[in-house]
Amino acid sequence: MNIVVCVKRTPASTSVALDPQTGAVKTAGLPHGINPFDEYAVEEALRLKERIPGTKVAVLSVGPAENDEVIRAALALGCDTGVLLSDPAFAGSDVYALSLILAKGIQKVAETRGGVGLVLFGRQSNDGESGHTTAAVGARLGWPSVISVRKIPEAADAAVTVERLREDGTDVLQLTLPAVLSVLKEINEPRLPSLRGKMAAKKMPVETWGAAALGLSADVVGKAGSRMDVVKMAPVPSRGAGVVITGETPEDKAQALVAKLKEAKFI
Amino acid sequence: MDYGLTELQREMVALSRELAVKKIKPVREKYDESEEFPWDIVEELRKADLFGVYLPEEYGGMGGGLFELGLISEQLSRTCGGIALCLMTSSLCSMPILVFGSPEQRQRFLPDIASGKKLGAFCITEPGSGSDASSLKATAVADGDHFILNGVKNFCSSGKASETYVVFFSTNPKRGARGITAFIVEKGTPGFTFGKKEKKMGIRANSTHELVFSDCRVPKANILFKEGMGLLVAQNTFDFARPGVGAQAIGIAQGALDETLAYTRVRKQFDVPVASFQAIGHMLAECATQIEAARALFFTTVRAMDAELLPAVKKAIAENITVYEAMKALNCRRWSKESAMVKVFSSDVAMKVTTDCVQMCGGIGYMRDFPVEKYMRDAKITQIYEGTNQLQREEIARMLVKEAASSEREAAGS
Ligand SMILES: Cc1cc2nc3c(=O)[nH]c(=O)nc-3n(C[C@H](O)[C@H](O)[C@H](O)COP(=O)(O)OP(=O)(O)OC[C@H]3O[C@@H](n4cnc5c(N)ncnc54)[C@H](O)[C@@H]3O)c2cc1C
Numbered sequence: 001m002n003i004v005v006c007v008k009r010t011p012a013s014t015s016v017a018l019d020p021q022t023g024a025v026k027t028a029g030l031p032h033g034i035n036p037f038d039e040y041a042v043e044e045a046l047r048l049k050e051r052i053p054g055t056k057v058a059v060l061s062v063g064p065a066e067n068d069e070v071i072r073a074a075l076a077l078g079c080d081t082g083v084l085l086s087d088p089a090f091a092g093s094d095v096y097a098l099s100l101i102l103a104k105g106i107q108k109v110a111e112t113r114g115g116v117g118l119v120l121f122g123r124q125s126n127d128g129e130s131g132h133t134t135a136a137v138g139a140r141l142g143w144p145s146v147i148s149v150r151k152i153p154e155a156a157d158a159a160v161t162v163e164r165l166r167e168d169g170t171d172v173l174q175l176t177l178p179a180v181l182s183v184l185k186e187i188n189e190p191r192l193p194s195l196r197g198k199m200a201a202k203k204m205p206v207e208t209w210g211a212a213a214l215g216l217s218a219d220v221v222g223k224a225g226s227r228m229d230v231v232k233m234a235p236v237p238s239r240g241a242g243v244v245i246t247g248e249t250p251e252d253k254a255q256a257l258v259a260k261l262k263e264a265k266f267i
Numbered sequence: 268m269d270y271g272l273t274e275l276q277r278e279m280v281a282l283s284r285e286l287a288v289k290k291i292k293p294v295r296e297k298y299d300e301s302e303e304f305p306w307d308i309v310e311e312l313r314k315a316d317l318f319g320v321y322l323p324e325e326y327g328g329m330g331g332g333l334f335e336l337g338l339i340s341e342q343l344s345r346t347c348g349g350i351a352l353c354l355m356t357s358s359l360c361s362m363p364i365l366v367f368g369s370p371e372q373r374q375r376f377l378p379d380i381a382s383g384k385k386l387g388a389f390c391i392t393e394p395g396s397g398s399d400a401s402s403l404k405a406t407a408v409a410d411g412d413h414f415i416l417n418g419v420k421n422f423c424s425s426g427k428a429s430e431t432y433v434v435f436f437s438t439n440p441k442r443g444a445r446g447i448t449a450f451i452v453e454k455g456t457p458g459f460t461f462g463k464k465e466k467k468m469g470i471r472a473n474s475t476h477e478l479v480f481s482d483c484r485v486p487k488a489n490i491l492f493k494e495g496m497g498l499l500v501a502q503n504t505f506d507f508a509r510p511g512v513g514a515q516a517i518g519i520a521q522g523a524l525d526e527t528l529a530y531t532r533v534r535k536q537f538d539v540p541v542a543s544f545q546a547i548g549h550m551l552a553e554c555a556t557q558i559e560a561a562r563a564l565f566f567t568t569v570r571a572m573d574a575e576l577l578p579a580v581k582k583a584i585a586e587n588i589t590v591y592e593a594m595k596a597l598n599c600r601r602w603s604k605e606s607a608m609v610k611v612f613s614s615d616v617a618m619k620v621t622t623d624c625v626q627m628c629g630g631i632g633y634m635r636d637f638p639v640e641k642y643m644r645d646a647k648i649t650q651i652y653e654g655t656n657q658l659q660r661e662e663i664a665r666m667l668v669k670e671a672a673s674s675e676r677e678a679a680g681s
Contacts, residue, residue, distance in 0.1 A: 192286055195316035195329060198278050 001117035001157045001177070003057045004106050005045040005079065006137075008035040009070040010127045018235050025127050025233070034070045037122030040183050043190040045120050046078045048155055056080045058113065060105050062090060062098060068206055076193040076201035083109065087210035089218045097225035099136030104214035106141065110178075117157065121182040123148065134182035145180035146173055150187055268559060270566050275329070276338060279320055283339040286315055287346035295347040298472035299641055304428045305350045305472050312354055312383055319381030321358060322365065325584055326377035332573035333507060337514035337565060344518025345525070348645035349472035351518065353386060355511055356425035356473070360387025363433050363449065363504040365580065366590045367492035376431055376451060385430035390423040390478055391501050398658050400435075401444035401498055405480065407436035412487050414438070416450065416480040419462065424652070426476025427461045430454045433504075434478065435497045447497035451489045458483030469644030492591070502603070503591070507572070509606040509653050513565045513613035516649040520558045520613075520620040523642035527551070527624040530631070530639075547627055554620045561613040568605045575599040604666035607659040614649035614656060621646040 012033035017026045034042065042059070049055040059074040059082040061067040071082035085105045093101065110116040119141075124131035131147070138145025146164055154161040157177070164171040165184060193201075211221060218224060245260070247253035261267045272280065290311045298305050312318055321336035322328025329335070336358055343351035361380045364372055379385040396403040405418025416436055423432075432452045439446030452459055462477030492500050528551060531542035541547050575597070576590075583593040621643040625632040632639045650656045 192289065192311065192315055193282065194314060195275075195278060195282055195320070198282065199275060202274075 001048075001052055001055045002109065002113050002115060003045045003048060003055060003118045003120060004060055004109055004116050005038075005041050005057060005074065005120045006060045006062075006102060006133075007038040007042065007070050007074055008122075008125050009033070009061060009063055009067045010035040010125050012036075018233055020235075027127060032066070032069065034073050035122055035125045035127075037124055037126065037185070039122070039190040040185055040187055041120040041122045042074050042077055042079065043188045044152065044183050045118075046191070047188060048118070048152070049078070051155055052157065056113070058083065058109050060085060060102065060109070062086070062093075062101050062105070064091075071206050072201045072204070073193070075204050075206075076197040077191060078197065081113075082204070082206040084206055084208045085210075085214070086208050087212075087216075087221070089211045089216075089222050092223040092226065093221055094226035094228040095130055095132045095136050096227045097221050099133060099140050100225065101214065101216065101221055102133070102137050103140035104216055105209060106137070108209060108214060115178075117177040117179075118160065119143075119178070119180040121180070123182050123184055131182075134180055138180040141178070141180065143178045143180050144175050145182075146175065147182045149181045149183045152181075152187075268562075270562075272338075276331075276335060279317075279329075279331075279335055280338050280342055282315055283317060283342035284345075286311055286317070287343050291343065291346045291350050295350060295472070295641075296636075296638075298347075298350060300471075302466070302471045302474075304474050305353065306428075308350050309353055309383065309386070318354060318357060318383030322361060322377055322381040323580055323584060326373060327381040328377075332577050333510060333569040334566070334573050336511055337569055340511055340514040341518035341521070341562075344515040344645075345522040346518075347472060348515055348519040348522075348642070348649075349470035351515060352470055352473040353425055353428065355515060356389065356429065357383075357387040358511060359389040359424075359504065359508050360429070360431055360433050362507050363389070363491060363500050364451065366503060366507070366594075367449070367500050368451075369589060370584075370587050371488075372451065372491070380431065386425055386428055387431040387433070388423050388425045388429035389433045389504065390420040390426070391435040392422045393419060394421050398655060400501060401447065403435060403437060403447065404440075405434075405436045406440065407438045407448060407450065409438070409487075410484070413484045414450070414487060414490070416452070416458070416483040416485060418480050420478040420480075421463075421476075422465065422652075423476050423478050424473055426474055426478060427454075427464070428474050432478070433491060433500075434480075435501060436480075438494050442495065444498050445495050447501075448494045449491035449497040449500040450485055451491055452480075452483070452485055456483055456485060468647060469641070470648050492589070503601075505653055506602045506606045507576070509610040509659075510565055510569050510572070512649050512653050513561065513609040516610075516613040516617035516646065517558060517561050517565060519642050519646045519649070520554070520561070520617040523621045523624040523639055523646075524551070524554050524558060526638050526642075527554075527627050527632075530628050530637075534629075541627070541629075550623050550627055554623055557616045557620060561609075561616045564612055565609050568602075568609050572602050572606070604663050604670075607654075607662045610649075610653065611656050611659045611663070614646070617646040617649055618643075 009032050011027050011030040019026050045057045049057050057079040059071050059079045061071050062085040067084055075082050085101055121134040134147050135145050148165045149162045150165045151163040159176050161174045245253050245256045247256050317339055319328035320331045324330040340355055357380050364376050380387050391400050393403050407414040407416050434452050435447055435449055437446045438448040458481050460479045462479045465475040532540050534541045579590050579593040579597050583590040624639050625643050628639050631637045
């Protein structure tokens with residue numbers, strides 16, 4: 001089976017500041033790496049490769065030339081090939097346009113490498129945080145997509161069984177392939193690269209596919225192909241001070257707590 | 268500071284740092300508390316290819332030298348000096364095999380150490396013989412094509428956890444220091460068992476064990492180098508290994524300073540961060556300066572040592588001779604003085620810096636659920652093992668006098 005794992009290059013930090021003037025996410029000058037959520041997708045792809053004989057993993061990343069760095073980071077971990085989807089026309093794409101670029105990239109991987117069985121994503125990015133890309137790519141491809149996958153108990157060339165986490169429990173879903181999945185942090189513990197893996201990844205070829213190679217015209221990608229305008233971004237207001245409930249005995253404290261909860265109409 | 272590292276060296280630093288932060292940091296307190304051996308981390312170091320960074324590619328290493336070993340030792344020790352030691356003791360075992368081992372011994376023992384499949388250890392110390400290593404009492408008596416080993420060794424780092432041991436015995440007690448011979452002994456050899464496990468102040472994630480030999484038969488082929496040349500083997504090993512203790516010390520000091528800087532910037536007293544008090548600021552500055560000075564001395568010294576060692580290793584492999592013979596042929600010098608200087612300076616810096624770090628953090632610095640006191644406990648060993656700092660100063664002084672005398676002789680002769 002061929003697996004495609006999609007990785008985004010994002011600031012290598014869990015919290016990213018907003019510019020108070022423009023509201024834009026301030027990423028310039030920060031060290032970057034694979035979006036931390038995507039590390040779980042890469043790891044799961046590698047574990048599937050170890051489980052299913054003959055599996056190959058291709059890494060895709062959309063973005064400027066610097067994204068080469070995250071593709072090589074995934075190659076260092078054991079992915080087989082990498083493709084950078086890059087074109088000046090792609091700049092400014094929202095999820096709508098981005099999902100088209102990714103879908104075309106995945107289709108091209110399928111055409112050139114004998115089909116694709118699974119596409120894996122992380123749960124969301126640590127900068128944009130939309131969490132929509134997985135479903136959008138599934139829709140573009142016309143393949144089933146499942147988000148919030150916490151386990152893949154069964155996997156074979158033609159079908160996989162996945163556990164999807166919900167607020168009130170877990171769904172067990174069987175999917176015929178091809179399919180698109182996004183995985184949660186719970187699914188695995190990402191491995192570290194080896195020194196040899198890192199050095200070998202530096203020398204591996206990484207192809208670049210632009211708009212023309214993917215058969216995309218300038219009006220369907222980038223700003224022109226996007227449907228969303230970010231009007232304003234604002235930091236989440238910081239939390240106010242908490243309330244400490246005091247009392248002589250645990251019973252007193254419990255009563256005071258219940259009174260407060262009633263007052264706030266929580267109970 | 269940019270020390271002009273190659274791409275491979277930069278990757279070694281980045282990977283050992285990443286491994287330390289992601290894998291070692293979450294478990295260092297657990298191992299400090301339980302004094303168990305960190306096998307899960309050994310596995311991580313193995314998978315990351317870090318065990319062989321300083322060994323030749325011919326034996327499955329990454330082709331580096333003492334410099335590379337120091338780079339990763341610093342980064343691992345920066346998070347936990349105790350856990351880092353499992354890798355460093357392997358080098359204490361493989362260095363004498365690399366330098367003094369026959370081509371067959373190199374081929375037999377180095378690949379498993381380079382891959383991390385086996386850990387190695389080195390033990391010369393005995394209950395009655397510490398600083399005065401040449402007074403050791405354990406004996407090896409020839410019996411056909413075997414030797415029979417008897418005696419007790421103690422304070423062996425990574426003892427019991429290791430598979431391969433370089434151990435020193437007297438094959439000729441009458442000759443004293445010239446009767447000492449180095450042997451390679453494998454775990455599982457009948458008559459070789461493990462005695463007491465020590466309870467320690469610091470580096471508690473590493474096992475410090477007694478080794479017990481009772482009528483343990485080893486083949487003559489396990490003699491490292493030559494009969495009666497054990498002290499030479501030990502002294503040369505320490506020349507190459509002491510800078511590694513320096514790297515460990517530098518890492519410990521740096522780790523303590525990292526934690527202290529982070530804490531003193533957020534800890535407020537009198538409404539301001541304590542780092543903004545000049546008394547604290549100057550201590551931070553002094554710590555950082557001392558650490559950088561130690562690192563600069565370390566880097567400069569091991570680069571010079573590698574510049575002599577690595578060509579000798581190449582020559583030895585090409586010509587099927589021992590590295591020691593190749594070093595003689597290439598007129599390599601001894602590094603006792605410089606290597607002692609690195610160890611003394613770095614370990615004294617580590618002790619001073621970690622003590623000051625506890626002070627700068629105040630009461631919390633003294634608490635075991637805050638990481639700084641552990642650095643202070645771990646730092647102490649670097650002033651003691653591989654020769655106490657008193658003995659290192661003795662060595663440096665002896666070499667100074669010797670060098671002065673010989674340059675005087677040269678001047679008189681010319
Ligand atoms: C945690 C730990 C791990 C160790 N790991 C190993 C290991 O893996 N392999 C191994 O072989 N050994 C190991 N050792 C042993 C270590 O190298 C010795 O403890 C060290 O060399 C000092 O010897 P000693 O403890 O016998 O002290 P002693 O020699 O008894 O020294 C006591 C004091 O006297 C001073 N002193 C002694 N002689 C002189 C002198 N001539 N001039 C001035 N001062 C002097 C010393 O500096 C010291 O302060 C380890 C020790 C420890 C504590």
